[in-house]
Amino acid sequence: MTDVRILPRERRDALGEGLLWSPSRNSVFWVDIVERLVNRLDLADESVATWQMPDTIGWLIERERGGFVAGVGRTFVTLSLDPLELEIIADPEPRRRGNRFNDAKADAAGRIWAGSMPASCQGPSGAFYRLDPDGRVTQVDDGYVITNGPAIGSGFLLHTDSPRRTIYRYALHDDGSLGPRLPFIEFEDGWGNPDGMCFDAEGHLWVACWGAASVARFDPSGRRERVIPMPTAQVTNVAFAGAALDRMFVTSEGMGDAGPHSGCLFEVDANCRGVPPCKYAG
Numbered sequence: 001m002t003d004v005r006i007l008p009r010e011r012r013d014a015l016g017e018g019l020l021w022s023p024s025r026n027s028v029f030w031v032d033i034v035e036r037l038v039n040r041l042d043l044a045d046e047s048v049a050t051w052q053m054p055d056t057i058g059w060l061i062e063r064e065r066g067g068f069v070a071g072v073g074r075t076f077v078t079l080s081l082d083p084l085e086l087e088i089i090a091d092p093e094p095r096r097r098g099n100r101f102n103d104a105k106a107d108a109a110g111r112i113w114a115g116s117m118p119a120s121c122q123g124p125s126g127a128f129y130r131l132d133p134d135g136r137v138t139q140v141d142d143g144y145v146i147t148n149g150p151a152i153g154s155g156f157l158l159h160t161d162s163p164r165r166t167i168y169r170y171a172l173h174d175d176g177s178l179g180p181r182l183p184f185i186e187f188e189d190g191w192g193n194p195d196g197m198c199f200d201a202e203g204h205l206w207v208a209c210w211g212a213a214s215v216a217r218f219d220p221s222g223r224r225e226r227v228i229p230m231p232t233a234q235v236t237n238v239a240f241a242g243a244a245l246d247r248m249f250v251t252s253e254g255m256g257d258a259g260p261h262s263g264c265l266f267e268v269d270a271n272c273r274g275v276p277p278c279k280y281a282g
Helices: none
Strands: 004-006 016-022 027-032 037-042 048-052 057-062 068-072 075-081 084-090 099-106 112-118 126-131 137-144 147-152 156-161 166-171 182-186 193-199 205-210 214-218 224-229 235-241 247-252 266-268
Touching: 016 057, 016 099, 016 193, 016 247, 027 057, 027 235, 027 247, 037 057, 037 075, 057 112, 068 084, 068 099, 099 147, 112 137, 112 147, 112 156, 126 147, 147 205, 156 193, 166 193, 205 247, 214 235
Parallel strands: 016 235, 057 099, 147 193, 193 235
Antiparallel strands: 004 266, 016 027, 027 037, 037 048, 057 068, 068 075, 075 084, 099 112, 112 126, 126 137, 147 156, 156 166, 166 182, 193 205, 205 214, 205 235, 214 224, 235 247, 247 266
């Protein structure tokens, strides 16, 4: 049976998301979107630090020049935590004031891929964006309800619309353009809704299965080949961390009646390794 450990801390998340492994800081970062918080777990002593943000925050990604880029509200911002400083890079959705950013990843070329969604979780007003290293923003897709979990492979990109229970696949070209959006994995009854996701070193995809109290592993063809039960139903994101990238962390949602472990941060012994996260090159 797979070991699942609850990380001890003083509070739980209303909506944990946006896991990030920082090798230089030996720390795991994640956000609480609803409470507008950035959290940091120091792997050396398992101490937790927290920073209050001025708006909802969906994710943060390290920059090559230091600090972070983050999705705060519906804007791309540069972010420094010590001291806390934010500067807007771009607001790609000035007319979609009911939206916010939800999840993002950087690719090997140093670009950020980020999805927006309606804060109400109602209606397909969410879109998918690419932030280039020079600060330009391009809308690459539209019509999402709850964007989630970009995962970037070699020559392709995966992205999710959670309520539609579908993970889509795009061809990813060298210039950053995408091919058509094609269904790749369609979740069956009982699998929950696909949320955050990441690849492991063997090219398999790990997905947080919101509503199904589990994380699942899919092989490169999209076949579900492993399921790890979790002690709460609404798991939201998954990432590998640690010097050997052999420690899996999972966030969860604490809103609603999701049980005594809702909103916790978990460590899972998945018996495999991840791949290093990419940084924003701007």
